[in-house]
Amino acid sequence: xxxxxxxxxxxxxxxxxxxxxxxxxxxxxxxxxxxxxxxxxxxxxxxxxxxxxxxxxxxxxxxxxxxxxxxxxxxxxxxxxxx
Amino acid sequence: xxxxxxxxxxxxxxxxxxxxxxxxxxxxxxxxxxxxxxxxxxxxxxxxxxxxxxxxxxxxxxxxxxxxxxxxxxxxxxxxxxxxxxxxxxxxxxxxxxxxxxxxxxxxxxxxxxxxxxxxxxxxxxxxxxxxxxxxxxxxxxxxxxxxxxxxxxxxxxxxxxxxxxxxxxxxxxxxxxxxxxxx
Numbered sequence: 001x002x003x004x005x006x007x008x009x010x011x012x013x014x015x016x017x018x019x020x021x022x023x024x025x026x027x028x029x030x031x032x033x034x035x036x037x038x039x040x041x042x043x044x045x046x047x048x049x050x051x052x053x054x055x056x057x058x059x060x061x062x063x064x065x066x067x068x069x070x071x072x073x074x075x076x077x078x079x080x081x082x083x
Numbered sequence: 084x085x086x087x088x089x090x091x092x093x094x095x096x097x098x099x100x101x102x103x104x105x106x107x108x109x110x111x112x113x114x115x116x117x118x119x120x121x122x123x124x125x126x127x128x129x130x131x132x133x134x135x136x137x138x139x140x141x142x143x144x145x146x147x148x149x150x151x152x153x154x155x156x157x158x159x160x161x162x163x164x165x166x167x168x169x170x171x172x173x174x175x176x177x178x179x180x181x182x183x184x185x186x187x188x189x190x191x192x193x194x195x196x197x198x199x200x201x202x203x204x205x206x207x208x209x210x211x212x213x214x215x216x217x218x219x220x221x222x223x224x225x226x227x228x229x230x231x232x233x234x235x236x237x238x239x240x241x242x243x244x245x246x247x248x249x250x251x252x253x254x255x256x257x258x259x260x261x262x263x264x265x266x267x
Contacts, residue, residue: 006248008185009185014109015099016129017097017098017132018095018098019127019129020092020094020125020127021093024125025096028120031123039116055115056112059101060099060116062098065094065095069092069095076134077130080134
């Protein structure tokens with residue numbers, strides 16, 4: 001019942017944002033640097049602004065930003081009506 | 084339905100990866116990563132960019148349902164929006180196009196809202212798992228607690244402005260073997 005012939009939109013990169021507080025960013029850096037053996041999550045490299053890590057050898061990137069998500073973007077994520 | 088995530092944050096941790104050729108494994112793997120990080124990093128909410136925002140408690144509930152009951156946490160990845168169009172309750176999904184699939188659009192009725200949403204959830208899960216768009220002019224049938232529901236799927240122009248084609252769902256609910264009136 002699925003249609004491999006339909007012209008599919010171009011898929012985009014997966015992007016997930018944890019909305020947190022600036023006081024927790026150092027903890028976030030430590031957590032990413034420590035990795036997670038249970039997930040095969042391994043730290044690769046990083047600095048105060050971001051890092052690279054792998055999960056089962058798949059590359060991931062993380063950014064640490066000490067500012068809130070743009071209000072319009074947050075609003076669209078909650079109420080995405082665009083008619 | 085999800086409740087509003089906490090807006091009073093002042094920082095973000097943004098995690099990215101390629102979707103790759105296998106959508107479902109990629110989504111599940113990233114969901115595992117986010118769950119692990121959110122257990123250690125205090126967060127108000129999780130935004131599956133750009134459309135689906137969830138409070139962490141909602142995220143954890145859906146995550147537990149995945150491993151306890153095998154239910155895909157589609158509502159973490161895809162957002163539903165209800166809009167009135169010509170007096171009808173229209174539901175639009177947001178997020179499937181980000182995955183290279185067609186969004187869903189369909190009318191819901193007060194009497195069969197839950198059943199219709201459940202069917203939409205099943206169809207979304209199927210598209211993601213199979214990595215394919217539901218075929219044009221196809222149909223399917225599902226059994227609810229007290230009703231049978233049929234759905235015809237067609238590719239149509241979206242109700243949204245500047246949007247590509249979508250899968251439009253046309254429901255027919257049978258009550259006691261008879262099609263119910265006014266539920267198309």
